[in-house]
Amino acid sequence: MDKISIIVPCYNEEKALPDFYRAVSETADDIPGAQCEFIFVDDGSCDRTAEILSGLTASDSRCRYLSFSRNFGKEAAMYAGLQNASGDYCVFMDADLQHPPELLKEMYHVLKTENYDCCAGLREGREGDGKLRSLLSRTFYRIIRRFCHLDMGDGKGDFRMMNRAMADSILELKEYNRYMKGIFSFVGFDTKWIPFRNIERSAGESKWSFRSLFRYAVDGILSFSTVPAAMPGAVGALLIAAAVLTVVLSVLFGGGLTVVPMLVSLILLLNGIQMIFLSLLGQYVSKDYMESKKRPIYIVKKKGGF
Numbered sequence: 001m002d003k004i005s006i007i008v009p010c011y012n013e014e015k016a017l018p019d020f021y022r023a024v025s026e027t028a029d030d031i032p033g034a035q036c037e038f039i040f041v042d043d044g045s046c047d048r049t050a051e052i053l054s055g056l057t058a059s060d061s062r063c064r065y066l067s068f069s070r071n072f073g074k075e076a077a078m079y080a081g082l083q084n085a086s087g088d089y090c091v092f093m094d095a096d097l098q099h100p101p102e103l104l105k106e107m108y109h110v111l112k113t114e115n116y117d118c119c120a121g122l123r124e125g126r127e128g129d130g131k132l133r134s135l136l137s138r139t140f141y142r143i144i145r146r147f148c149h150l151d152m153g154d155g156k157g158d159f160r161m162m163n164r165a166m167a168d169s170i171l172e173l174k175e176y177n178r179y180m181k182g183i184f185s186f187v188g189f190d191t192k193w194i195p196f197r198n199i200e201r202s203a204g205e206s207k208w209s210f211r212s213l214f215r216y217a218v219d220g221i222l223s224f225s226t227v228p229a230a231m232p233g234a235v236g237a238l239l240i241a242a243a244v245l246t247v248v249l250s251v252l253f254g255g256g257l258t259v260v261p262m263l264v265s266l267i268l269l270l271n272g273i274q275m276i277f278l279s280l281l282g283q284y285v286s287k288d289y290m291e292s293k294k295r296p297i298y299i300v301k302k303k304g305g306f
């Protein structure tokens, strides 16, 4: 009998958790050849999430939970869940039923019968999400594919079941800035994608604001690419070439370079460009600074069911 660890990061999910547990525990019982354990990670919720989880743990021996001392973010919660999972297979699921539980059976079947290390859900459509957010996400993935050479795309989320070898190799990466979609792609292994339709979350609200999504996007790119740090050089070379060309042209044809406002705006523009690139460099330095502290990725306040 195989064991499947279902890892569920939860941040203020008191409204969604009861439905989630009901739906997933039924499907979990119905996977031939496998039994499931639940690893819930309460990511520093300030509602009744921890209380609900400790109740589930008391009444169902398949349930375990960890409670963080504060909100460390979904990536940290997923890592903690994986570290505490003992299954032959591990799968990440959101607590809001946006990841259809029916797929668990199919994912396990694929891993058992076909030659894949990972079977992942490919979200089609974005019915549950706003138009602006969808557009920004697609743009972000276009940029990240260009810069980071990682197999990431819109719809390739965290809903993935993987074998022990892949789970262990993810645990090997100890970095502090954990961008999971990048990490999945970095460790490689053969992944089969099975499409599913996006639906609205069952209850409660999305935990992502535009601000947190923007930070997540910038983190993703900076964690996996040093291309932005190399860009100032290329831009600088172009600027110098343009400056030389301007001088040559004005000498040859007597241009209007003496106009004062033009100079002022030019100086402002150049300074602006410099500032943007300086800030990019600063971000790399600060990431290195965070890594060098070797701080824990999360801190556990309470555990149950282990």
Ligand code: UDP
Pocket (backbone or CB within 6 Å): 008, 009, 010, 011, 012, 013, 043, 071, 072, 073, 074, 077, 093, 094, 095, 096, 098, 201, 205, 206, 207, 208
């Ligand atoms: N989540 C978390 N920590 C956070 C934010 C989110 O553990 O800081 C969990 C959340 O409880 C849910 C999953 O991550 O189980 C996905 O979050 P959400 O549904 O808000 O994201 P969306 O579906 O809008 O991308």
Ligand code: MG
Pocket (backbone or CB within 6 Å): 094, 096, 098, 201, 206
């Ligand atoms: Mg969701």
